[in-house]
Amino acid sequence: STGRKVVITGVPGVGKTTVINASLEALKEEGVDYTSINFGTCMFEVACEQGKVHDRDEMRRLDQDIQCSLQKTAAQVIARINENVIIDTHCTVSTPSGYLAGLPAWVLNEMRPDIIVLVETDEDQILKRRLSDMSRQRDMEGYAAIKDHQRYNRYMAASYSMMTGCTVKIIKNLDYLLDNAISEMVTLLR
Numbered sequence: 001s002t003g004r005k006v007v008i009t010g011v012p013g014v015g016k017t018t019v020i021n022a023s024l025e026a027l028k029e030e031g032v033d034y035t036s037i038n039f040g041t042c043m044f045e046v047a048c049e050q051g052k053v054h055d056r057d058e059m060r061r062l063d064q065d066i067q068c069s070l071q072k073t074a075a076q077v078i079a080r081i082n083e084n085v086i087i088d089t090h091c092t093v094s095t096p097s098g099y100l101a102g103l104p105a106w107v108l109n110e111m112r113p114d115i116i117v118l119v120e121t122d123e124d125q126i127l128k129r130r131l132s133d134m135s136r137q138r139d140m141e142g143y144a145a146i147k148d149h150q151r152y153n154r155y156m157a158a159s160y161s162m163m164t165g166c167t168v169k170i171i172k173n174l175d176y177l178l179d180n181a182i183s184e185m186v187t188l189l190r
């Protein structure tokens with residue numbers, strides 16, 4: 001396929017959707033176009049049609065085989081897009097039975113990303129952002145669990161890079177420094 005495929009990841013509440021939306025707006029003004037796809041939304045639409053869930057936070061608690069099959073369907077839909085595309089998703093998903101790979105081999109082989117971005121920030125800031133977002137059913141995790149998840153995501157990004165030859169870019173989205181994150185993202189995507 002043609003066009004660049006950039007996968008953007010980060011633990012829930014790190015602010016990846018915020019950074020993506022602002023960056024795409026800035027790029028549009030420069031005449032650079034990306035289609036933005038939220039992987040979770042693609043999965044959610046299929047899961048809803050099949051009557052499996054009512055809200056997106058239920059998905060990570062579904063049986064492993066169901067999550068994998070939803071993942072595969074979403075990847076196939078995204079693989080068909082022949083233009084610059086941003087995929088807003090997760091390096092790994094924290095499920096009741098452990099970390100689930102967000103981009104297992106069957107997803108990577110469909111999507112063939114050029115770059116994987118890890119949006120990160122300090123764990124205490126993530127905790128605070130999750131607590132202030134009332135619209136979601138966030139997992140009750142502490143500082144140590146979030147730190148563990150961010151670290152595990154880096155290991156997994158390294159293995160995705162080994163499998164596909166994609167690069168891995170880490171972008172910090174620190175409190176009061178959202179503009180820095182946006183400007184780094186814009187430079188990367190331009």
Ligand code: AP5
Binds near residue numbers: 038056175
């Ligand atoms: P998804 O839709 O990605 O949900 P999420 O993980 O909860 O991510 P959010 O979009 O809510 O958080 P965010 O990090 O983007 O933060 P936001 O910008 O809102 O995934 C939903 C589900 O889909 C998953 O749970 C999973 O089940 C499934 N899924 C997805 N991909 C999958 C895959 N590949 N395989 C299997 N399952 C998959 O910002 C949060 C808050 O922070 C906001 O209040 C914002 O204002 C604030 N904020 C942002 N930046 C800053 C800053 N610099 N300073 C201060 N505050 C800030």
